[in-house]
Every structure is written in structure tokens, then in C-alpha cells.
Amino acid sequence: MIKDGHISSMxxxxxxxxxxxxxxxxxxxxxxxxxxxxxxxxLMLVGEIGIVTIVALQLPLFKDxxxxxxxxxxxxxxxxxxxxxxxSLFTSLLLDLAMxxxxxxxxxxxxFLPTTPPNLVLFLSIVAMxxxxxxxxxxxxxxxxxxxxxMMVVILSLIAISFTLINIDYMPPLLGPGIPQLLKQGVLHxxxxxxxxxxxxxxxxxxxxxxxxxxxxxxxxxxxLFGAIGLVIIQLVFPYPIDDHLFFxxxxxxxxxxxxxxxxxxxxxxxxxxxxxxxxxxSLLLYVLSLMAASVARTPHFRRFAPxxxxxxxxxxxxxxxxxxxxxxxDIMLEKRGFPFYGGIAILFLxxxxxxxxxNKPNGGQxxxxxxxxxxxxxxxxx
Amino acid sequence: MGKTPAPNSKQPPTQPQYNRKSKRxxxxxxxxLICLASVFLGGCWDNHExxxxxxxxxxxxxxxxxxxxxxxxxxxxxxxxxxxxxxVHKPLVTTFQAPSFGVAENIANVSSDRMITxxxxxxxxxxxxxxxKNDVARVLEGMVRSRSYRRDILLVTSxxxxxxxxxxxxxxxxSTSLDFIENMRNQHTFTGFLPVETLNDFLIANxxxxxxxxTGLVALNKQSSSGESTNQxxxxxxxxxxxxxxxxxxxxxxxxxxxxxxxxxxxTGQETRIVLLLQRKIGTFLMELPDIHHSDRRNTLLLRQxxxxxxxxxxxxxxxxxxxxxxxxxxxxxxxxxINYVQDTKQRRLLERVxxxxxxxxxxxxxxxxxxxxxxxxxxxxxxxxxxxxxxxxWRQFNYxxxxxxxxxxxxxxxxxxxxxxxxxxxxxx
Numbered sequence: 001m002i003k004d005g006h007i008s009s010m011x012x013x014x015x016x017x018x019x020x021x022x023x024x025x026x027x028x029x030x031x032x033x034x035x036x037x038x039x040x041x042x043l044m045l046v047g048e049i050g051i052v053t054i055v056a057l058q059l060p061l062f063k064d065x066x067x068x069x070x071x072x073x074x075x076x077x078x079x080x081x082x083x084x085x086x087x088s089l090f091t092s093l094l095l096d097l098a099m100x101x102x103x104x105x106x107x108x109x110x111x112f113l114p115t116t117p118p119n120l121v122l123f124l125s126i127v128a129m130x131x132x133x134x135x136x137x138x139x140x141x142x143x144x145x146x147x148x149x150x151m152m153v154v155i156l157s158l159i160a161i162s163f164t165l166i167n168i169d170y171m172p173p174l175l176g177p178g179i180p181q182l183l184k185q186g187v188l189h190x191x192x193x194x195x196x197x198x199x200x201x202x203x204x205x206x207x208x209x210x211x212x213x214x215x216x217x218x219x220x221x222x223x224x225l226f227g228a229i230g231l232v233i234i235q236l237v238f239p240y241p242i243d244d245h246l247f248f249x250x251x252x253x254x255x256x257x258x259x260x261x262x263x264x265x266x267x268x269x270x271x272x273x274x275x276x277x278x279x280x281x282x283s284l285l286l287y288v289l290s291l292m293a294a295s296v297a298r299t300p301h302f303r304r305f306a307p308x309x310x311x312x313x314x315x316x317x318x319x320x321x322x323x324x325x326x327x328x329x330x331d332i333m334l335e336k337r338g339f340p341f342y343g344g345i346a347i348l349f350l351x352x353x354x355x356x357x358x359x360n361k362p363n364g365g366q367x368x369x370x371x372x373x374x375x376x377x378x379x380x381x382x383x
Numbered sequence: 384m385g386k387t388p389a390p391n392s393k394q395p396p397t398q399p400q401y402n403r404k405s406k407r408x409x410x411x412x413x414x415x416l417i418c419l420a421s422v423f424l425g426g427c428w429d430n431h432e433x434x435x436x437x438x439x440x441x442x443x444x445x446x447x448x449x450x451x452x453x454x455x456x457x458x459x460x461x462x463x464x465x466x467x468x469x470x471v472h473k474p475l476v477t478t479f480q481a482p483s484f485g486v487a488e489n490i491a492n493v494s495s496d497r498m499i500t501x502x503x504x505x506x507x508x509x510x511x512x513x514x515x516k517n518d519v520a521r522v523l524e525g526m527v528r529s530r531s532y533r534r535d536i537l538l539v540t541s542x543x544x545x546x547x548x549x550x551x552x553x554x555x556x557x558s559t560s561l562d563f564i565e566n567m568r569n570q571h572t573f574t575g576f577l578p579v580e581t582l583n584d585f586l587i588a589n590x591x592x593x594x595x596x597x598t599g600l601v602a603l604n605k606q607s608s609s610g611e612s613t614n615q616x617x618x619x620x621x622x623x624x625x626x627x628x629x630x631x632x633x634x635x636x637x638x639x640x641x642x643x644x645x646x647x648x649x650x651t652g653q654e655t656r657i658v659l660l661l662q663r664k665i666g667t668f669l670m671e672l673p674d675i676h677h678s679d680r681r682n683t684l685l686l687r688q689x690x691x692x693x694x695x696x697x698x699x700x701x702x703x704x705x706x707x708x709x710x711x712x713x714x715x716x717x718x719x720x721x722i723n724y725v726q727d728t729k730q731r732r733l734l735e736r737v738x739x740x741x742x743x744x745x746x747x748x749x750x751x752x753x754x755x756x757x758x759x760x761x762x763x764x765x766x767x768x769x770x771x772x773x774x775x776x777x778w779r780q781f782n783y784x785x786x787x788x789x790x791x792x793x794x795x796x797x798x799x800x801x802x803x804x805x806x807x808x809x810x811x812x813x
Contacts, residue, residue: 037775110530116428124420131416169766178774240775242587256535256583265502 001066001204002291002300004137009211011141012202013219014148015284019195020223022151022281024230025250025274026103027323031192031331032231033249035185038240039176041228046186048227051193052220054346055200059213061353062203069200070295073345076352083296085345089197090292092342094309096194096334097285098316101125102326104278105317107248111271122317125282126310132283133290133306137205140284147280154273155226161257161266162233170239171232189331191339197346198288201295247323250274286310437497440474440561441506441552443545444522446513447480452522454479454487455546459503459561473553474561478546484525484532501531506564507538507582508545508601511639514646520589520596521644523582534583537568540639540646542602542622551603554631567635572666575656576636579664589644593769593783595753595761597658600637600649604629618651640757647757654749657742660709661762663691674720675737684738685714686798696767703790705764707746713738714802718809725803739796746794760787 007015023029029040036043061072069089074082105122113121132140176182199216206212234249237256246252251274254267289309294302320326443455455478477494481487488499507526509519526532541548554563571577577599588596602622620637638650638658650658659665667687674680692709713735715724724731753761765783772778 113429114530128420169763169769172766172769173772173775173778174770175773176775178776238583239587239591242590245590252534255533258535 001071002068002294002302004205004302006207007137007141007202007205009206009215011145012206012212012215013222014145015141015202016195016199016215016219017222018144018148018151018277018281019198019284020193020219021155021226021230022277023100023195024227025277026100026107027247027327028100028103028192028330029231029234029249030244030247030327031189031335033234033240033243034331035177035189036182036231037176037244038171038173038235039182040235041231042176042182043186043189044192044227044231045224046183047189048193048220048224050187050190051196052224054190054343054350055196056216056220058200058346058350058353059216061350061357062200062212063209065207065209066204068203068291068295069197070292072353073349074295076349076356085349086292086296088345089342090289090296092194092334092338093197093285093292094289094312095316096330097282097289098313099320099326099330099334100285101129101282101313101317102320103323104282106323106326107251108275110248111251112275119318122314125279126314128279129283129286129313130306130310132280133287134303136303137202137287140287141205144280144284147277150273151277154270154277155230158254158270159229159233162237162253165253165256166233166236167239168236170236176240188336188339190343191335194334194339194342195285198285201288201291286313431498435497436500437491437495438503439499439501440503441508441549441564442484442501442504443478443508443510443541443549444513445510445545446517449480451480451482452484452487453546454481454484455549456487456491456499457549457552457561476546476550485529501529502533504532504536505561507536508541508548509538509598510541510543510545510548511646513545514540514639514641516645518644519641519646520586523585526582527586532582534581534586536582537564538580538582538585538598539564539601539635540598542600542620548601548603548633551632563631563633571659572664573668575659575665575668576652578638578655578659580638585641588763589641593760593765594763595647595757595759596641597638597650597761598641599635600639601633601635604632604634618653620649620651638761640761642757642759650749650761653745654752657746657749658762660688660711661692661694661707661746661764663688669716670738670742672737672741674718674722675733676722677720680719680721682718682720682734683716684798684800685716686738687712687714694764694767696764698768698786701786703768703786704793705767705790706793706795707764708795708797709742709746710797711799712802713798713800715800715804721809723808724800725807731800735798735800738798742796742798743794746796747792750792750794754788754790758788759784 032040032044032047064072067075070082070086073085073089076082077085101122105118105125108121108125109116109118132143177185199219203212206215234243234253237253238246238249243249251267251271254270257266258264259266286306286309290302290305293305293309294300297305320329438459439456440459441455441457443453443457445453445455447453455476458475458477460475477491479487479490481490484501488501491499507523513519523538526536527534552563567577568579571579578597580596580598585596585598588594600621602620604624605622621634624634624636636652636655638655640647640650656665656668665688667685669683669685671681671683674682689712690710692707694708695706697704718724722730724734750762753759760783764787768781768783768786769778772781
């Protein structure tokens with residue numbers, strides 16, 4: 001078990017919502033728009049409900065407050081297979097984070113720093129991710145509570161202001177590419193919400209299982225609601241295929257806000273807030289990657305992994321030659337091809353985990369295991 | 384016996400001293416980190432002082448020589464700094480030839496010491512002669528790709544050369560040339576003469592394929608005689624209003640329709656109003672008609688659109704039918720008919736019906752013109768039928784434009800006079 005303090009359920013909700021909703025503010029959202037056409041919100045619903053269901057079914061396996069996802073994988077599948085599965089999840093999350101960093105660096109380039117060398121921006125971003133990860137979960141929890149409030153103010157105000165820009169007639173055709181296509185692509189793109197795995201890594205930092213479980217449903221509900229509203233608003237301002245042709249729909253949306261001659265360029269406020277929320281999100285993901293690496297290596301010193309993971313993200317983010325390639329890599333490699341693999345791990349863990357739980361119940365299995373038989377004897381010999 | 388340490392020898396530091404030292408070290412490191420971060424995160428590479436920038440506020444696009452664009456920039460100059468021409472602040476305007484917008488910024492820098500930036504660009508004026516022969520959407524595509532251009536730039540088509548139009552824009556009422564265009568943009572809801580179509584609107588209409596894109600129309604006031612022959616003053620386009628010694632030599636009225644990326648025809652001021660009425664983009668406008676009893680007397684209504692039009696559509700044996708119902712609230716703005724419209728309900732209803740019929744006739748005429756002349760729907764009536772199609776494939780197969788061009792229309796206006804201004808009875812009433 002890696003000890004790093006405790007966070008409240010509110011802080012946990014804030015952390016997870018920053019990770020999941022924050023994703024909608026960068027170019028990753030184009031994957032949903034590209035495959036969902038004029039119904040990206042339905043594609044999102046199919047994909048997110050799928051992964052939420054898998055994680056919700058896994059929650060009862062996390063009653064032990066000392067074990068995170070990797071610990072339980074090792075417990076369930078044994079040292080070798082558990083570590084291998086844990087390492088696979090670590091690799092996929094690492095590549096996902098590298099792509100997220102690339103999207104955000106590109107957005108910084110376009111919005112703020114067009115002539116600053118991107119490698120320098122990338123390096124500084126990695127440093128800005130590593131430093132908060134060093135401070136640990138309690139500092140991250142408190143900071144992200146403030147960041148979450150900031151993010152919600154920005155998102156809610158953007159939703160309110162965008163009502164002057166939306167055209168409800170851009171909504172149809174309501175089913176976009178059709179139900180079969182939405183279902184197929186929704187299942188294939190469940191990996192878009194792979195960040196829900198982060199939630200299972202944070203179990204040891206929440207005191208009670210009940211608040212851990214309840215927080216999950218709140219997180220899932222809010223992120224589905226805001227995700228759907230966000231996608232519908234984008235569709236109603238930039239109808240398909242216009243939104244599919246943009247790289248940064250969120251910034252373009254903010255740029256359209258016009259309050260007359262005296263209040264202009266409101267997007268500057270949104271862009272700065274986006275920057276703050278983005279770094280909060282990226283540092284949280286780096287922190288979780290450090291936890292995963294330490295859990296696989298069975299060491300409590302997770303902080304020592306942060307700089308080397310930061311370096312891996314740096315090089316990973318240098319790999320895609322263009323933003324379009326980075327989006328395609330995430331779409332095809334990490335989601336369409338990768339998800340059956342690590343989604344398979346999640347389902348296998350679910351099946352084996354429940355089987356083991358059932359067998360370990362006093363009356364669950366037909367014959368009590370050797371450990372169970374030995375346990376009462378051990379208790380009797382103890383003074 | 385142990386040795387006692389000499390009084391001046393070095394004592395090993397106690398625990399609190401260690402803590403103090405390490406705290407100072409940590410503090411020093413934090414301050415150093417903040418200083419370094421502020422240096423790096425300041426974005427020195429992209430640092431530009433306000434004094435080193437030149438802001439373009441209006442761009443004009445004309446046909447240039449050798450397949451180039453003739454681009455005109457109007458720069459923002461503070462009123463105190465700009466040169467005066469006959470008591471009017473004259474903005475700095477420059478025209479040159481360039482193959483694209485990106486290259487244009489570099490060429491403009493040949494004669495300007497300040498870095499050209501389009502961050503404050505508000506209006507793009509395209510000359511009609513250029514728009515008729517060139518692919519406007521492809522030219523504008525260069526704008527949306529560049530980081531410095533915004534999608535809310537107002538698009539206007541000029542009947543004259545864009546460079547002449549920009550140079551002529553000199554308000555005598557004290558507005559800067561940019562303020563003049565912005566004021567025209569903001570007052571469109573009070574006249575309905577000018578559509579506020581942005582670059583974003585233009586590209587959405589163009590790419591959707593369901594509607595025809597259009598822009599506002601501007602022309603130099605030439606006091607042309609062609610417009611004077613028409614009875615209705617609104618049935619004219621920019622440049623046809625015989626205004627003598629007005630504020631600005633430019634006239635903003637009407638719209639230019641684009642089909643397949645090129646200019647396809649013009650809408651008069653009244654037709655523009657109808658388009659905006661059906662799009663629910665109009666606030667109020669004044670409309671005047673001869674009185675039903677005395678043709679030499681006039682009634683003027685201030686029409687107000689509170690509720691949007693109700694547009695329904697259905698397919699009958701493959702034939703598309705539109706049923707359009709437009710409710711309007713009205714104020715009797717002026718009348719020389721000497722009829723008590725306030726208390727005489729029957730006369731009031733008659734007056735309402737006259738305006739209803741006039742607008743119905745003009746709307747049907749415009750819709751038929753769209754079918755035959757523009758061969759497409761600039762109004763955007765398609766949602767009335769598109770909601771019935773659940774998938775994109777079925778909508779594409781339907782081919783809306785083909786159905787629209789053969790569609791039948793039932794148009795009904797419902798004007799209700801609810802306000803009579805400050806006068807209860809007409810002048811001279813018994």
C-alpha cells in the first residue's frame with residue numbers, strides 16, 4: 001500500500017470531474033464529433049455508460065481501503081500476470097497522457113505562444129506537471145477543489161452565454177449516422193473515457209467505501225450531463241461537418257462571443273482558465289501514473305517515478321508529427337485497437353475478482369480453501 | 384574524565400538551527416523557482432508591445448492582376464492621431480496585390496514599421512465583381528485557418544471596388560470609419576435592411592448545402608436614377624437611394640446571395656427584411672402603404688417581431704409544401720388618412736389586412752424568385768422538414784434543394800395593431 005494521506009469525497013469528485021470534463025476542452029473531443037456526426041452526445045452516452053457500468057460493477061471489489069487497482073490486479077491474477085496487466089494499463093494511460101499533452105501544447109501554440117519553440121513549451125509543461133505531483137494527493141485534492149470551482153464557473157457561464165449563439169435547427173438529424181453505427185462506435189470508443197481507471201487507483205485515499213462508491217455515481221452523473229450539454233452546444237453553434245473541421249471547438253466557441261464594442265475578446269478569460277484547469281488535470285494524471293508505476297514495482301516511494309514518467313511523456317508527445325496524427329493515434333491505436341485489450345483486462349478482472357470473492361465467502365464455495373481451513377486453527381493457537 | 388570543549392571551538396548545530404537552515408534553503412529554492420518560471424512562462428518569444436503593432440480593422444478584397452488578390456487594409460488609428468480631411472478623421476488605408484491573406488500581411492509590412500495583426504479585424508468587404516468570378520469560400524478559407532482571424536468577422540459585399548468603398552467611408556457625424564460600420568451592424572434590428580452575416584454564418588451555410596449563403600450589401604451613394612422610379616423606397620439596393628449630403632457616402636442596404644461559392648444575385652432592402660423576418664432576426668421596422676380609401680394618403684406601421692414565424696412543411700406525393708405563418712405586433716406610427724383607427728375596430732382590421740396582404744404577396748414573390756433565379760433556399764426553411772429525417776443518409780438522399788425548387792408555399796401574415804402612439808384620435812376628427 002502506498003500511503004499518501006486522505007482526501008474528502010468532495011475533493012475526489014473535483015479531481016475526477018477535472019480529469020473527465022476537462023478532456024472536453026481540448027481536441028480529444030473531435031473523436032466523438034467525427035464518429036458521432038450530428039449526434040456526438042449519443043455516441044458519448046453509449047461509450048461513457050459502457051465504461052461507467054464496468055467500473056460500477058468493479059466497485060464492490062474495492063472494499064479494502066489499503067488496495068488500489070494494481071494491488072488488486074496482483075492479488076487477483078498473481079504477481080506475474082497482475083504486474084503485467086498493471087503495466088499494460090500503465091502504458092495505455094501513459095500514451096493517452098502523452099497525446100493529451102500534445103493536444104494541449106498545440107492549443108497553447110495556437111492561442112498564446114505561436115512563435116515560442118514547442119519543445120520548450122512542452123518541457124515547461126512537463127515540469128509544471130511534475131511539481132504538483134510531488135506534493136501528493138492532499139495538496140492536489142485541495143488545489144483541485146478550487147480549480148474545479150473555477151472550471152464550473154467557466155463552463156456554466158459559457159453554457160449561459162452560448163444560448164445567444166445556438167441555433168436549435170442545427171440539431172437534426174437526431175440520430176446522426178444511425179443507431180447501429182452509434183452503438184458500434186460507442187462501444188469501440190468506450191476507451192475515450194479510460195480515465196475512469198484513475199478512480200480505482202484513488203481508493204486508498206478515501207476513508208470509507210460508502211463515500212468512495214457514492215462519489216463515483218455523482219462523478220458519472222455530472223460528467224455525462226455536462227459532456228452531453230457541451231457536445232450539443234458545439235453542434236448547435238458549429239453544425240456537423242463544420243465542427244469536424246475545427247481543431248479547437250471550445251476556443252472557437254469562446255471567440256464567437258460578442259457583447260458589442262465595449263466588451264470584446266472574452267475568449268482571453270476562457271483561455272486563461274482553460275490553461276489553469278489543463279495543468280491541474282495533467283498533473284493529476286501524472287500523479288496517478290506515478291502511483292501505478294510504484295504499485296507495479298511494489299514500492300511505496302511513488303514520487304521517485306514522477307521525473308522519469310515526465311520524461312517518457314515528453315518523448316511520447318514528440319512522436320506525432322501533427323495534431324491530426326495525434327488525434328488519429330488516440331482514436332485508432334488507443335481506443336479502437338487498444339481498448340479491446342485493456343477493456344478485456346477490466347472484464348477479466350471483474351469475472352475473476354467476483355469468482356474469488358464468491359469462493360472466499362464462508363458458504364460460497366463447496367469446500368473451504370486451505371487458507372480458510374487454516375485460519376481458525378491459527379486463531380486458536382494465538383495467545 | 385572527558386575533555387570539555389574550548390569556548391571558541393565550533394559547536395555542532397542544534398536541531399532548531401538545522402530546521403531554520405533547511406527552511407531558508409527551501410524558501411530560497413521556491414523563490415528561485417517562481418522567478419525562473421516567470422521568466423520562462425512570460426512567453427518572451429511572443430512578446431509584442433502595443434506600440435509595435437498595427438491593427439487592421441477592415442479588409443477589402445478585389446480582383447488583382449496575374450491571379451493575385453487586390454487587398455486593401457484599413458488600419459486602426461486613434462482619432463487624435465489620424466489626419467483630418469475636410470474636418471473628418473481620415474483613417475490610414477493601403478492597397479496592394481498579394482496571392483493570399485498570409486502573404487498580404489508580410490507585404491503590408493514593407494511600408495509599415497509596425498507588425499501587422501488581424502486580431503481586431505471586424506469587417507471584410509468583398510467586391511461583387513470579384514465574388515461573381517471567383518470562389519469566395521476558398522479565399523475566405525485562408526482566414527479561418529489563420530490563428531489571428533476570428534469567425535465573427537462581418538462579411539459585406541460591395542457593388543463598387545472594395546478599395547474604393549473603404550476609402551470613401553468617412554462619417555461626418557464624428558464616428559470613425561470602423562465605428563460607422565459597427566453602428567450599422569448594431570442597428571440592423573431597427574431597420575431590417577442589412578443582414579449581419581459573419582464569416583462563421585457564411586461558411587456554415589456554404590458547407591451545409593441546405594441553404595444559400597448571403598452577405599450584406601454596400602455601395603457608394605451615386606444618386607442613381609434607377610431606384611427613383613420604384614414606388615416603394617425599400618425595394619432598392621445600396622447605392623440607389625437619392626440621398627444628398629448625408630452623413631457617410633456609403634449606403635448599407637440589401638443582400639448578396641451566394642450559390643456554389645459565387646455571387647448569384649442581389650436582394651433589395653424589402654426582400655432582405657422578409658428573409659430576416661422568416662429567420663426571426665429582425666426587431667422592428669417601419670412600413671408604409673397608401674390608405675385603402677384615399678390613395679393619396681399614407682399609413683405607416685412600426686412592425687415588431689415578438690414571436691418567431693411558424694414554419695411547417697409536409698410531403699404530398701413527393702411534392703414539398705411549406706405553410707408559413709408570421710405573427711407581427713404593430714404600432715400605428717403615423718397616418719394621414721384621418722380615420723379613427725383606435726376606436727373603429729372594423730377600419731383597424733381592414734388596415735391590418737392590407738399590410739398582411741402586401742407582405743404575403745412580397746414573400747411569395749421572393750420565394751418564387753429564390754426557386755427560379757437563385758435555385759436554392761437562402762432563408763433556411765429546411766428545418767421544418769429536416770426534423771423528420773433521423774439519419775444523415777436519409778436526409779442526403781432526400782435532396783432538399785431539389786425539392787425546395789419545386790415546393791409550393793402558403794404564406795400567412797398576421798399583423799395586430801396593439802399600440803397607437805401618443806395620439807388617441809386623428810387630427811381633425813369629430
